[in-house]
Amino acid sequence: MPRLPHSSPQTLHVFEALLAAPDAWRYGYDLSRETGLASGSLYPILMRLAEGALLETRWEPAEQPGRPPRHLYRLTQDGASLARSRLARRAAQATAPAPRLHPRTAS
Helix, strand or coil: CCCCCCCCHHHHHHHHHHHCCCCCCEEHHHHHHHHCCCHHHHHHHHHHHHHCCCEEEEEECCCCCCCCCEEEEEECHHHHHHHHHHHHHHHHHHHCCCCCCCCCCCC
16 A cells, blocks of 8 residues: 655654644754754655645745855645644554454364
């Protein structure tokens, strides 16, 4: 059975971090530290979520001259809904009883 989109363990970590304050704009660096994800894992997730209209993005001008602008992220309403759904699904799977195996009968 194919995996549901946006349900990888890494994406779920990002969802958890963003849902902690769903209306707040977050820096990628802060999300990386909070989730423990390296930039090579985090930024592709953020890009996929943004391309799917699940994440809003904006640039913040540099506070000091010579510093680059910073990219900010936050969940859209659809993104927050999907994040809650995916996290609830993971929680339900974690608490579901293991399937029972039927013992083989001797022939």
